[in-house]
Amino acid sequence: MTRRLRLILLGVGLAVLGTLLVVALPQLPRFGGDAHPYRDLAVVATFQHATANAVSSINFDQRGFDTFGEETILFCAVVGVAALLRPVHRERRREVASGGRVLESTSLLVYVLFPVTLVLGADVVAHGAITPGGGFQGGVVLSTGIHLLYVGGRYRLLQRLRPLAWFEQGEALGVVLFGALGLAAAAFGAALFANVVPQGTLSDFVSAGTVPLFNMAVGLTVGSSIVVLLASFLDQTLAIRADQGGAGPSDGVREGAA
Amino acid sequence: MTVYAYFVAAAIMLIGILGIATSKNLVHAVVCLSVAQSSTYVLLIAVGFQYGGVAPIFGSGVDQKTPVVDPVVQALTLTDIVVSAAVTSMLLALVIQMAKRRRAINPDDLGPLEG
Numbered sequence: 001m002t003r004r005l006r007l008i009l010l011g012v013g014l015a016v017l018g019t020l021l022v023v024a025l026p027q028l029p030r031f032g033g034d035a036h037p038y039r040d041l042a043v044v045a046t047f048q049h050a051t052a053n054a055v056s057s058i059n060f061d062q063r064g065f066d067t068f069g070e071e072t073i074l075f076c077a078v079v080g081v082a083a084l085l086r087p088v089h090r091e092r093r094r095e096v097a098s099g100g101r102v103l104e105s106t107s108l109l110v111y112v113l114f115p116v117t118l119v120l121g122a123d124v125v126a127h128g129a130i131t132p133g134g135g136f137q138g139g140v141v142l143s144t145g146i147h148l149l150y151v152g153g154r155y156r157l158l159q160r161l162r163p164l165a166w167f168e169q170g171e172a173l174g175v176v177l178f179g180a181l182g183l184a185a186a187a188f189g190a191a192l193f194a195n196v197v198p199q200g201t202l203s204d205f206v207s208a209g210t211v212p213l214f215n216m217a218v219g220l221t222v223g224s225s226i227v228v229l230l231a232s233f234l235d236q237t238l239a240i241r242a243d244q245g246g247a248g249p250s251d252g253v254r255e256g257a258a
Numbered sequence: 259m260t261v262y263a264y265f266v267a268a269a270i271m272l273i274g275i276l277g278i279a280t281s282k283n284l285v286h287a288v289v290c291l292s293v294a295q296s297s298t299y300v301l302l303i304a305v306g307f308q309y310g311g312v313a314p315i316f317g318s319g320v321d322q323k324t325p326v327v328d329p330v331v332q333a334l335t336l337t338d339i340v341v342s343a344a345v346t347s348m349l350l351a352l353v354i355q356m357a358k359r360r361r362a363i364n365p366d367d368l369g370p371l372e373g
Binding site for chain 2: 003006007010014017018021025026028029030031032033034036038039042043044046047052053054055057058059063066067070073074076077078080081084085088130131132136222229232233236
């Protein structure tokens with residue numbers, strides 16, 4: 001298909017879609033109105049299980065099974081990336097030297113922020129049931145914190161501090177824990193992924209029953225997943241080189257990995 | 259004005275689609291897909307918004323009677339973001355493979371089933 005034909009087709013399609021949207025969107029409930037039937041039901045359920053963070057309650061309690069599916073999607077994607085980004089035919093891994101000039105202010109900032117970010121990530125995971133945050137957000141903060149070392153020019157230190165095998169295990173362990181918690185609820189005679197633990201009082205650190213446990217399992221998975229993911233991309237950019245004789249990687253490789 | 263936010267979401271999606279279709283670089287196409295996907299965040303959050311509503315975190319000052327914005331769509335948005343990140347990383351890995359094997363990342367230079 002030529003570029004011109006494609007653009008014409010695209011124009012027609014977008015025009016039709018745009019027209020449909022213009023007709024349909026004004027018939028949606030008014031923006032900012034106070035009719036939210038799902039909200040009302042979800043808030044009642046949230047209070048029944050003494051969970052302060054309604055979003056966590058929905059994700060890990062009311063829709064626990066869906067979140068398990070979501071976690072599995074993430075897990076599979078990371079496995080797929082790791083499989084795609086191995087050194088392939090006529091490529092080899094080289095040693096990466098910690099090098100390059102890093103501004104002293106950058107290093108200082110990294111040394112200050114590295115522990116702070118890790119503590120913050122753990123805090124966000126642990127308090128997922130009572131304050132904004134949770135396993136997904138906290139996991140991303142944790143893995144970002146670890147990668148601050150790379151920003152500070154300490155790739156070798158990052159490699160030492162990040163035993164990849166552990167994170168690969170951690171990722172799988174998180175998914176297994178999540179599933180096991182769901183099955184445990186079924187074993188106690190309730191529904192799959194039901195909240196069977198006593199829920200305590202609203203806003204206490206130990207409240208909301210299984211929600212904090214699910215949060216920790218998800219935090220483990222997400223944190224490990226992102227570490228494995230970024231490790232694959234970093235490896236691709238820094239360590240994997242085409243063999244002598246074969247042409248070097250094109251610019252596109254670096255662009256894709258950046 | 260009452261449906262303004264929905265049109266913002268629609269516009270973001272259309273821009274994303276336009277970007278994918280006219281893209282000359284696979285990385286650019288992947289980013290455009292992320293842009294198109296982000297329109298769903300805007301739409302979901304807009305659907306759940308309520309004037310005067312506060313964040314759905316209960317505790318001091320916020321009880322069952324306080325109007326809060328819809329936590330259901332916020333949870334859906336969180337799911338959406340995670341899936342989007344998974345898709346983006348997977349596609350970028352595929353682009354890297356494509357660049358290695360074919361030394362081309364312009365969809366027009368690739369065969370019909372490759373680009």
